[in-house]
Amino acid sequence: MKCCIIAIGAEVVSGDILNTNGVTIANYLKPYGIKTVMQLTVDDCKKDIVKAIKRGLKKADLVITTGGLGPTYDDITKKAVAKALDRELIRDEYSVEMLNLYFRRAQKPMPQSNLSQCYFPKGSQIVQNPNGTAPACITGTKEGTVMMLPGPPIEVEALLRTEEITSYFDSLKQGEIVETTLKFFGIGESHLEEVLSDYMKKEKNLILAPYAKTGEVQLKITAKGDTREEAITRTNTLKEKLYELVGEYIYTEGDRKLEEVLLDSLKQNGQTLATAESCTGGMIGQMITAIPGSSDSYFGGAITYSNELKQKICNVSSETLSEYGAVSKGTACEMAEGIRLFTGADIGVSVTGIAGPGGGTEEKPVGLVYVGISTCDKTDAFRFHFVGNRDKIRQLSAKNALHLALCASKSLGEIKK
Amino acid sequence: MKCCIIAIGAEVVSGDILNTNGVTIANYLKPYGIKTVMQLTVDDCKKDIVKAIKRGLKKADLVITTGGLGPTYDDITKKAVAKALDRELIRDEYSVEMLNLYFRRAQKPMPQSNLSQCYFPKGSQIVQNPNGTAPACITGTKEGTVMMLPGPPIEVEALLRTEEITSYFDSLKQGEIVETTLKFFGIGESHLEEVLSDYMKKEKNLILAPYAKTGEVQLKITAKGDTREEAITRTNTLKEKLYELVGEYIYTEGDRKLEEVLLDSLKQNGQTLATAESCTGGMIGQMITAIPGSSDSYFGGAITYSNELKQKICNVSSETLSEYGAVSKGTACEMAEGIRLFTGADIGVSVTGIAGPGGGTEEKPVGLVYVGISTCDKTDAFRFHFVGNRDKIRQLSAKNALHLALCASKSLGEIKK
Numbered sequence: 001m002k003c004c005i006i007a008i009g010a011e012v013v014s015g016d017i018l019n020t021n022g023v024t025i026a027n028y029l030k031p032y033g034i035k036t037v038m039q040l041t042v043d044d045c046k047k048d049i050v051k052a053i054k055r056g057l058k059k060a061d062l063v064i065t066t067g068g069l070g071p072t073y074d075d076i077t078k079k080a081v082a083k084a085l086d087r088e089l090i091r092d093e094y095s096v097e098m099l100n101l102y103f104r105r106a107q108k109p110m111p112q113s114n115l116s117q118c119y120f121p122k123g124s125q126i127v128q129n130p131n132g133t134a135p136a137c138i139t140g141t142k143e144g145t146v147m148m149l150p151g152p153p154i155e156v157e158a159l160l161r162t163e164e165i166t167s168y169f170d171s172l173k174q175g176e177i178v179e180t181t182l183k184f185f186g187i188g189e190s191h192l193e194e195v196l197s198d199y200m201k202k203e204k205n206l207i208l209a210p211y212a213k214t215g216e217v218q219l220k221i222t223a224k225g226d227t228r229e230e231a232i233t234r235t236n237t238l239k240e241k242l243y244e245l246v247g248e249y250i251y252t253e254g255d256r257k258l259e260e261v262l263l264d265s266l267k268q269n270g271q272t273l274a275t276a277e278s279c280t281g282g283m284i285g286q287m288i289t290a291i292p293g294s295s296d297s298y299f300g301g302a303i304t305y306s307n308e309l310k311q312k313i314c315n316v317s318s319e320t321l322s323e324y325g326a327v328s329k330g331t332a333c334e335m336a337e338g339i340r341l342f343t344g345a346d347i348g349v350s351v352t353g354i355a356g357p358g359g360g361t362e363e364k365p366v367g368l369v370y371v372g373i374s375t376c377d378k379t380d381a382f383r384f385h386f387v388g389n390r391d392k393i394r395q396l397s398a399k400n401a402l403h404l405a406l407c408a409s410k411s412l413g414e415i416k417k
Numbered sequence: 418m419k420c421c422i423i424a425i426g427a428e429v430v431s432g433d434i435l436n437t438n439g440v441t442i443a444n445y446l447k448p449y450g451i452k453t454v455m456q457l458t459v460d461d462c463k464k465d466i467v468k469a470i471k472r473g474l475k476k477a478d479l480v481i482t483t484g485g486l487g488p489t490y491d492d493i494t495k496k497a498v499a500k501a502l503d504r505e506l507i508r509d510e511y512s513v514e515m516l517n518l519y520f521r522r523a524q525k526p527m528p529q530s531n532l533s534q535c536y537f538p539k540g541s542q543i544v545q546n547p548n549g550t551a552p553a554c555i556t557g558t559k560e561g562t563v564m565m566l567p568g569p570p571i572e573v574e575a576l577l578r579t580e581e582i583t584s585y586f587d588s589l590k591q592g593e594i595v596e597t598t599l600k601f602f603g604i605g606e607s608h609l610e611e612v613l614s615d616y617m618k619k620e621k622n623l624i625l626a627p628y629a630k631t632g633e634v635q636l637k638i639t640a641k642g643d644t645r646e647e648a649i650t651r652t653n654t655l656k657e658k659l660y661e662l663v664g665e666y667i668y669t670e671g672d673r674k675l676e677e678v679l680l681d682s683l684k685q686n687g688q689t690l691a692t693a694e695s696c697t698g699g700m701i702g703q704m705i706t707a708i709p710g711s712s713d714s715y716f717g718g719a720i721t722y723s724n725e726l727k728q729k730i731c732n733v734s735s736e737t738l739s740e741y742g743a744v745s746k747g748t749a750c751e752m753a754e755g756i757r758l759f760t761g762a763d764i765g766v767s768v769t770g771i772a773g774p775g776g777g778t779e780e781k782p783v784g785l786v787y788v789g790i791s792t793c794d795k796t797d798a799f800r801f802h803f804v805g806n807r808d809k810i811r812q813l814s815a816k817n818a819l820h821l822a823l824c825a826s827k828s829l830g831e832i833k834k
Contacts, residue, residue, distance in 0.1 A: 011628050013453055015443025016637065018435070022458070026432025036431055038465070039424075041439070041456035048455070071607045072627070105784070106804055111607040131805045154631070158806055275699075275720065281706025282692075282699030285720040289698025292774055292807055300726045303692065303702040305717030309760060313719075313730065343726060357709055390709060 001172060003029055004038040004056035006049075008077050009067040009151055013043045021066040021149070021156050028160050031179045031222070032169045034062065044068060049080035057084075057143040062172075067151030069134035071114040077148055078119060078137075085141050087121040095126060095135050102133055121146075127165055130158040138168055177224050178231035180253065182242060184217040185403045187249040192217050195245055199238065206234055214392065215399035216251075216258065251406065258399060259287045259294075262406045266297035266347075269413035273405060274345035275301035276314050276335040278326065278352040279369065283398045299343045304335065314338025314350070327352050329370055332381035336372030346412065348374040349405045353384075355393045369397045373408045377415055418589060420446055421455040421473035423466075425484040425494050426568055430460050438483040438566075438573050445577050449586045450594050450641070451479065461485060466497035474501075474560040479589075484568030486551035488530040494565055495536060495554075502558050504538040512543060512552050519550055538563075544582055547575040555585060594641050595648040597670065599659065601634040602820045604666040609634050612663055616655065623651055631809065632816035633668075633675065668823065675816060676704045679823045683714035683764075686830035690822060691762035692718035693731050693752040695743065695769040696786065700815040716760045721752065731755025731767070744769050744781055746789075749798035753789030763829065765791040766822045767798075768814050772807045786814045790825045794832055 005026065007019045019041060026036040038059050042048045049068070056063035068077030082089045095118040103110040117134045120126055124137040134150040136159050147165075149156050159165055184192060189212035196219075199208055207222040221238060225231030243250065252261045266273055275284050275298075282303045288294050304310040307321055310331065315338040320330040332352050340348025353369030360366035367388070372381040382404060386396045422443065424436045436458060443453040455476050459465045466485070473480035485494030499506045512535040520527040534551050537543055541554040551567040553576050564582075566573050576582055601609060606629035613636075616625055624639040638655060642648030660667065669678045683690055692701050699720045705711050721727040724738055727748065732755040737747040749769050757765025770786030777783035782802070789798040799821060803813045 007456075010626055013443070013456055014447075015440040015453060016626075016628070018437060018440050020435060023432040023435050026430070030432075037460060039430055039458035041458075043454055070629070072610050074626075102804055105802055107802060108605070111605070111611060113607050113611070131809050152629075152631075154805075154809055277699070277702075278717075279706070280703070281711075281715075281717070282694070282702025282720065283706075285694070285699025285722075286697070286703045289696070289700075289720075289722060290808065290811070292772075294698070295722055298698075298722055300695075300698070300720035300722035302719055302730075303699065303706075303717035305702075305706060305712055305715055306760075309717045312759070342729070343723075391707065394707070 001032075001034045001062065001174070002037045002060040003034050003062045003064060004040065004060040005036055006052050006056055006063060006065045007039070007041045007067055008044065008049055008065055010044050010074070012067065013041050020153050021151070024153065024156060025064055025066070025149075025160070029169070031177055032173055033175065033177055034169070034172065044074040044076060046076050046080045046083070049077060050084045053081055053084035053146060057141075057146070061144045062147065063144060064147045064149060066149045066156060069117060069136075069148060069150045071111065071117055071133070075116070078121065081139065081146055081148060082121045085121060085139060085146065087123065087139070089119040090122045092118050092120055092126055092135075095128070098128055098135075099133055125164065125168070127159060127162055129155055130162065131155045136165070175224060175226060176228040176231050177222060178228065178235050180221045180223075180235050180239065181255060182219045182221070182239070182250050183252045183258075184219065184246065184249040185215065185251050185258070187217060187246060188212070189217045192219065192246065196242075199241070206238060214395045251403070257291075258402045258406070260291050262402050262409065263288065263291055263294055263297055265406055265409040265413070269409055269416065271346040271409055271412060272297055272299055273347045273349065274299045274339045274343035275401075276310075276339035276348065276350040277301070277303050278305060278310070278335070278350075279355040280351045280394050280398045280401070281305055283394055284349065284351065284401055287398060287402065299345050301339050301343065310335060313342055315342070325364070327354055327364055327368060327370065329381045329383065332370035332372030333374070333379050334372075336374035336381070337379045340374045346375060347405060347408050348372075349401050350381075351397050351401050353393070353397055355390045355397075357390060367393050369393065371397065371401045371404050373404050375408055375412050377412060418451045418479065418591065419454045419477040420451050420479045420481060421457065421477040422453055423469050423473055423480060423482045424456070424458045425461065425466055425482055427460050427491070429484065430458050437570050438568070441570065441573060442481055442483070442566075442577070446586070447594060447596065449590050450592055451586070451589065461491040461493060463493050463497045463500070466494060467501045470498055470501035470563065474558075474563070478561045479564065480561065481564045481566060483566045483573060486534065486553075486565060486567045488528065488534055488550070492533070495538065498556065498563055498565060499538045502538060502556060502563065504540065504556070506536040507539045509535050509537055509543055509552075512545070515545055515552075516550060542581065542585070544576060544579055546572055547579065548572045553582070592641055592643055593645040593648050594639060595645065595652050597638045597640075597652050597656070598672060599636045599638070599656070599667050600669045600675075601636065601663065601666040602632065602668050602675070602816075604634060604663060605629070606634050609636065609663065613659075616658070623655060631812045668820065674708075675819045675823070677708055679819050679826065680705065680708055680711055680714055682823055682826040682830070686826055686833065688763040688826055688829060689714055689716055689761075690764045690766065691716045691756045691760035692818075693727075693756035693765065693767040694718070694720050695722060695727070695752070695767075696772040697768045697811050697815045697818070698722055700811055701766065701768065701818050704815060704819065716762050718756050718760065727752060730759055732759070742781070744771055744785060744787065746787055746798045746800065749787035749789030750791070750796050751789075753791035753798070754796045757791045763792060764822060764825050765789075766818050768818050770801075770810070770814055772810045772814070774807060784810050786810065788814065788818045788821050790821050792825055792829050794829060
């Protein structure tokens with residue numbers, strides 16, 4: 001099955017914003033065996049949108065549009081689709097109700113213009129938007145199907161996870177496809193590829209796609225089979241081999257993020273965690289607390305951006321700060337131990353480093369980062385020298401801190417047994 | 418003048434890589450008065466590329482392609498363009514020489530396949546590639562101009578800076594364009610449009626484009642004029658009107674983020690800031706510390722995810738917690754004041770709320786968030802009821818906290834004067 005993705009909006013055509021939806025959607029479709037064969041980006045111009053829809057339906061079985069579902073005058077996707085498909089626009093009363101509810105909850109008056117968001121091509125399946133006021137819709141025709149999604153990525157992602165949309169795609173599946181993701185930490189993408197080179201040769205029913213992501217590598221395995229069992233067997237045989245070759249680097253199977261795996265391990269072992277962050281400035285806490293239920297195992301911690309706070313909360317000694325500096329193994333150890341004792345958590349994690357662009361010296365260059373880990377068993381700190389800009393250095397620091405906390409959680413769990 | 422940008426390559430269509438060239442090129446063209454009106458993404462398929470080129474020339478005066486100039490069998494952009502324009506491909510001897518030189522310098526043998534990179538549609542202007550082996554070329558025809566650039570962003574960027582390409586675009590310049598962005602907080606996109614409806618009508622020389630982004634709205638003003646002065650005058654006249662109508666919501670002009678504007682205000686007023694975050698779990702700290710130099714004004718703070726830490730660092734009273742709960746105006750106020758006093762900062766900001774998906778009650782539903790602000794002048798907290806998933810609620814909380822901190826910084830600055 002083929003798909004054409006159309007991004008609609010002056011801001012995308014003109015280059016004001018980067019169209020990430022195309023990548024999100026194309027990757028989302030892959031496990032369903034749907035191949036994206038064309039991507040178009042068109043202005044908020046009805047004539048152009050109509051043309052693009054028609055072109056898309058000629059080339060593909062499914063056309064997905066993003067953008068142009070907002071309440072303002074330049075949001076004309078639905079009008080254009082209705083014209084391209086020669087359908088009437090019909091007001092959906094349930095959507096009107098939901099919209100009223102939305103504004104009542106937000107305690108704001110509803111502008112009349114928002115009502116335009118409640119009109120859909122006749123015969124559409126309407127999907128309410130968990131993160132915004134514009135519902136999505138799926139309109140089937142003889143020529144193919146048109147799915148209209150809003151523009152903001154946060155809304156697109158939430159909609160793709162809805163029951164309605166996942167079950168729509170489930171209904172399109174041909175043959176069986178099983179997708180498995182293995183996540184690696186501590187091994188580079190090219191090293192992994194070298195190790196796997198024999199298995200990387202493109203086989204029709206088994207595709208290995210490694211993909212590097214700040215500090216970690218994901219390996220996506222797509223197995224096809226006439227039956228689900230066949231695809232699963234294919235996957236398992238490969239997986240066994242992978243655990244044999246590079247098992248030590250695999251930290252999880254599936255879609256879970258590093259922070260989720262960490263929280264699971266903490267929970268499983270009945271442990272609690274606290275953080276003391278300097279150069280990451282709250283990024284680790286933010287990543288952990290992005291996971292619902294994190295409060296069960298995460299106490300919180302300190303953003304000790306200033307030296308005063310490092311001393312006041314984490315009890316870092318003036319001697320360590322003056323002798324070795326804020327970015328040192330000693331400070332990282334004292335921060336980790338300090339936050340553990342201050343909060344009473346089982347594991348204390350700390351980060352101190354030079355994220356740049358300024359602040360580097362020959363001895364302590366930009367990218368030098370220490371991650372400290374403290375448990376009742378021992379306190380230690382690890383030295384890293386990351387390459388990249390401020391954002392990349394901070395992200396690598398946070399990821400490595402999470403990974404070291406995961407290792408600490410596991411080994412502390414072992415000791416307790 | 419109008420441009421159509423065509424990204425060529427299976428890896429872009431399939432979503433394996435994000436097409437950043439479209440944004441780079443569209444933005445590069447703006448100062449030359451060239452408007453990108455369409456962006457296409459097509460597979461490495463000759464027929465599709467030919468069609469896309471023809472479509473592009475119908476719609477625009479200039480077609481720019483990226484990708485498909487490599488030496489491998491699926492790199493067929495030039496063949497497709499030659500076919501679309503009905504031109505022969507001619508070997509360029511200077512390019513052959515440059516290619517030989519390139520490989521001699523890299524001390525590698527030249528694969529014969531690379532010679533295909535030296536053929537261009539007859540009559541093309543060839544531009545050598547500073548960062549790669551594939552030269553770019555500009556081919557003029559009756560229907561318009563086709564410019565072919567390679568795919569790797571690092572090569573595209575280098576080519577756009579070459580003498581040949583900049584002077585080609587200089588020769589196209591008609592009139593002057595001035596772009597200005599105003600950023601709003603506290604007003605919705607549709608409300609802003611209602612207020613601006615008279616000015617939103619598409620005028621040829623003045624275009625207003627509002628664009629909503631989690632909690633804020635950006636308004637881009639594009640003014641044209643025969644001279645730069647004319648375009649600036651047009652912009653200023655409109656801006657005056659906007660400040661009159663909705664000035665209270667404008668928090669900055671230009672590209673700076675909310676957290677940058679806050680840091681500037683703190684610096685300008687000689688103030689310092691500290692944060693106490695519950696449901697945002699470090700997000701505010703992370704946003705602030707993403708800006709280089711933030712340590713000048715930001716001390717850090719606490720991630721008081723547990724009630725114990727709220728008490729231990731921020732001195733929130735047990736009475737407040739037991740009587741009103743962790744998500745309450747009282748707790749938000751005490752957190753903000755507590756972190757201010759603990760750190761000695763001028764401004765303390767706190768966030769406590771229910772980000773969901775669990776934890777909501779009828780009285781305190783998911784999305785209920787309090788932002789506390791404390792200065793030596795006063796301590797107060799603001800109640801919000803955000804709609805969306807956990808991520809959206811946390812982002813809206815963080816953004817509103819930053820905005821309230823900005824307001825506090827400004828009014829404290831006024832008082833001190």
